[in-house]
Amino acid sequence: MTMDVTAPARTIRAGFVGGGFMAAVHSRAARAAGAALVGGSSSSAERAREAAGRLGLDHGFGSLDELLADPAIDVVHVCTPNTTHARIVRAALEAGKHVICEKPLATDSRDAHELTELAAARGLVAAVPFVYRYHPMAREARSILTDGAAGRIVSVHGSYLQDWLATPHDDDWRVDSTQGGPSRAFADIGSHLVDLLEFTTGDRVVRLNALTRTVFGARATNTDIATEDLVAVVVELAGGAIGTLLVSQVAPGHKNGLVLELGGTEASVRFEQERPETLWVGRTGVTSILERDPARLSPDAARLSRVPAGHPMGYQDAFNAFVADTYATISGERPEGLPTFDDGLRAVRVTEAVLASAASGTWAEVAA
Missing domain, CATH: 3.30.360.10 (Dihydrodipicolinate Reductase; domain 2)
Structure with missing residues (x-):
């Protein structure tokens, strides 16, 4: 079990779905963890390009399907409205991507259970940012x-x-x-x-x-x-x-x-x-x-x-630690409390x- 928040053994390549406030938080945390910010998708190709420029992503994908088809992406950050989570997460897992999904994981327990089982069956790292436990x-x-x-x-x-x-x-x-x-x-x-x-x-x-x-x-x-x-x-x-x-x-x-x-x-x-x-x-x-x-x-x-x-730490620090632990898990580590x-x-x-x-x-x- 790792005793430190460390960079993953290799560069994790991240994709982002959504371009709002939480996508900004996720992208900052991914950058702090040393990830390559491959690109993002949004409700339209135009909004994806705008979000990519604003968040510092390499590319704005024309669609979710295009993002998920990119073999360069290891992990998908889902930062969209709640009722879209289950559909997007399911598609990402079926595409073989690790997933970080904003809460709620789904809006009913049946979908949440199916997603949990699917991630386990595919051997994929799947995390939800309950980041206050990272203070x-x-x-x-x-x-x-x-x-x-x-x-x-x-x-x-x-x-x-x-x-x-x-x-x-x-x-x-x-x-x-x-x-x-x-x-x-x-x-x-x-x-x-x-x-x-x-x-x-x-x-x-x-x-x-x-x-x-x-x-x-x-x-x-x-x-x-x-x-x-x-x-x-x-x-x-x-x-x-x-x-x-x-x-x-x-x-x-x-x-x-x-x-x-x-x-x-x-x-x-x-x-x-x-x-x-x-x-x-x-x-x-x-x-x-x-x-x-x-x-x-x-x-x-x-x-x-x-x-x-004496040097204050706050919310973004907690989020950064959560993402770093997720990426470390993708690389085979076992951080405490993910x-x-x-x-x-x-x-x-x-x-x-x-x-x-x-x-x-x-x-x-x-x-x-």
């Missing part, structure tokens, strides 16, 4: 929790709050279920919160009770909106811990407020994504703030600390349980 202090929280230093985990308190859709004038393609799928706030950001919860604790949510709200039924361009703006969830973990999760894209003043606090019998641990350089650890007798210092962190957290203490299609499938199943609970008004079991 060094999130890994330090995981070390504290899984090593037993916090004792038995008994409570969970988490939230993921944003305000980019806080007014009816704010709009986006994700609001439209034909593009974003049946869930918006939870599938988009709640999935990150649950992934971080399960990754850091090594435990799983087994059942939940959820309430959803659509605050604005009409926005600037979308009407009859069915997807949720916010979700409140009560969760129970397999190990017996209970807790609450609040997810909102209509929380004024919150830009990317991902917060996760786990309470153990010996200590509580709190990670805040907007303050990723520190980790709060509370005990009955003393409370401490751990700072990101590679010399004093667990090995897994230290390997992700790419700059010295989120795969199994994790993407898990996120879809949790999302489906949230929607089922909200629709029925009762507890829902989460499929294993």
